[in-house]
Amino acid sequence: MAGAMESEEQARIRFQLELEFVQCLANPNYLNFLAQRGYLQEKPFVNYLKYLLYWKDPEYAKYLKYPQSLHMLELLQYEHFRKELVNAQCAKFIDEQQLLHWQHYSRKRMRMQQALAEQQQSNAAPK
Amino acid sequence: MAVSERSTKEGLLSVLDDVEVLSRELIEMLAISRNQKLPQPGEESQILELLVQRDGEFQELMKVAQEQGKVHQEMQLLEKEVEKRDSDIQQLQKQLKEAEHILATAVYQAKEKLKSIEKARKGSISSEEIIKYAHRISASNAVCAPLTWVPGDPRRPYPTDLEMRGGLLGQMSNLPTSGVNGHLPGDALAAGRLPDVLTPQYLWQSSDMSMNMLPPNHSNHFMLEPPGHNKENEDDVEAMSTDSSSSSSDSD
Numbered sequence: 486m487a488g489a490m491e492s493e494e495q496a497r498i499r500f501q502l503e504l505e506f507v508q509c510l511a512n513p514n515y516l517n518f519l520a521q522r523g524y525l526q527e528k529p530f531v532n533y534l535k536y537l538l539y540w541k542d543p544e545y546a547k548y549l550k551y552p553q554s555l556h557m558l559e560l561l562q563y564e565h566f567r568k569e570l571v572n573a574q575c576a577k578f579i580d581e582q583q584l585l586h587w588q589h590y591s592r593k594r595m596r597m598q599q600a601l602a603e604q605q606q607s608n609a610a611p612k
Numbered sequence: 613m614a615v616s617e618r619s620t621k622e623g624l625l626s627v628l629d630d631v632e633v634l635s636r637e638l639i640e641m642l643a644i645s646r647n648q649k650l651p652q653p654g655e656e657s658q659i660l661e662l663l664v665q666r667d668g669e670f671q672e673l674m675k676v677a678q679e680q681g682k683v684h685q686e687m688q689l690l691e692k693e694v695e696k697r698d699s700d701i702q703q704l705q706k707q708l709k710e711a712e713h714i715l716a717t718a719v720y721q722a723k724e725k726l727k728s729i730e731k732a733r734k735g736s737i738s739s740e741e742i743i744k745y746a747h748r749i750s751a752s753n754a755v756c757a758p759l760t761w762v763p764g765d766p767r768r769p770y771p772t773d774l775e776m777r778g779g780l781l782g783q784m785s786n787l788p789t790s791g792v793n794g795h796l797p798g799d800a801l802a803a804g805r806l807p808d809v810l811t812p813q814y815l816w817q818s819s820d821m822s823m824n825m826l827p828p829n830h831s832n833h834f835m836l837e838p839p840g841h842n843k844e845n846e847d848d849v850e851a852m853s854t855d856s857s858s859s860s861s862d863s864d
Contacts (some may be wrong), residue, residue: 491825498780500827505781511770539828543737547745548825549752551770587769588757595759 504548507540510561511554513583517576525567533560553583620677627670737864 491499507561509515516525524530525606539545549555560566636660645656749755752774754769767770776782 498799500825501780501783501822503827505776506777507769508771509776509781510766512772512776513770514773515776536828543735545825547741548753550749553750553769569851583769584757587755588761590756591761594620 502538503540504523507537507549508549509552510557511551511583513557513570513576513579516557516561516570516579517573520567520570525561525570531567534558538562620673621682624670624673624677627666627673630666631663631670634659636665638663 521523537558540549540558546552546555613802641656641659753767757767757769759766761767771779
């Protein structure tokens with residue numbers, strides 16, 4: 486059941502829009518915003534979210550700058566998650582966890598650098 | 613006497629009976645004729661004739677019985693043959709069934725293998741592409757925080773408010789009241805108020821890369837149920853099905 490034929494230009498624009506929208510889903514504050522305005526409960530919106538799952542395909546996923554958005558998209562398929570997002574605490578918790586995860590590698594790298602520096606110091610010291 | 617309709621055995625036995633009776637009469641007659649003169653001289657010859665006749669019948673019936681015996685033996689032999697062939701057929705049947713079973717298993721496993729090969733082939737991505745992608749997403753600090761990040765830095769692992777409004781999506785939708793600081797997104801860009809650190813070096817809209825990318829077609833009516841079942845409410849779906857089953861049992 487395809488809708489009305491859209492021109493290629495329109496399709497390209499739609500691609501851009503959907504690309505942007507799917508990545509916006511990585512923003513927990515935006516999700517909270519959507520939940521509080523009741524969008525997450527509307528059936529067409531839920532169907533749209535299911536349609537957006539095509540971004541999981543590698544040929545589409547390579548355009549995603551923020552890959553976390555795919556995880557959020559998957560979680561959004563569950564009604565329980567959509568309901569929970571109405572709470573601001575939930576959004577805040579997700580935000581914190583995202584930030585901590587985001588900093589995980591830089592922290593790890595810093596630790597490794599520190600360990601390396603200490604090792605070099607201990608190697609250089611006894612002379 | 614309708615001898616042809618009786619069985620050979622009955623025929624033989626009746627002939628034997630007759631012979632017995634006739635011989636008994638003959639012997640009685642001979643015994644009587646010992647004591648007195650023959651009252652009926654023709655009788656003994658009659659009896660003798662009958663005796664001879666009965667004997668002839670007996671011989672014939674014996675021949676028939678012999679032939680029947682031969683036929684019966686042949687029948688038995690043939691029956692044994694038939695049994696042997698039967699068991700052969702049954703064994704072949706068993707073997708055929710086993711072979712069919714083994715082939716079915718082999719075919720099934722081959723199909724599974726083909727399926728997994730297909731799956732692997734579908735999911736294969738050139739390592740170069742993966743490395744390129746990894747480069748892209750880490751260079752832009754999308755998955756890994758910048759090394760100089762401190763709390764208070766506005767950068768985030770997701771598109772921020774400003775970035776969202778600055779994109780195509782933000783410009784297409786009218787946001788009369790919810791602009792940042794009351795300004796419309798176009799203004800913010802035009803006024804150059806976006807700090808340098810926020811202008812993404814790599815556009816997350818990637819309009820330069822995706823010139824030829826088209827999204828999948830969809831019906832414009834997201835009101836309709838999508839095909840397949842939704843992940844949401846798997847519990848609810850089960851609850852609904854039990855409801856319907858209870859209602860159907862009521863209607864029964």
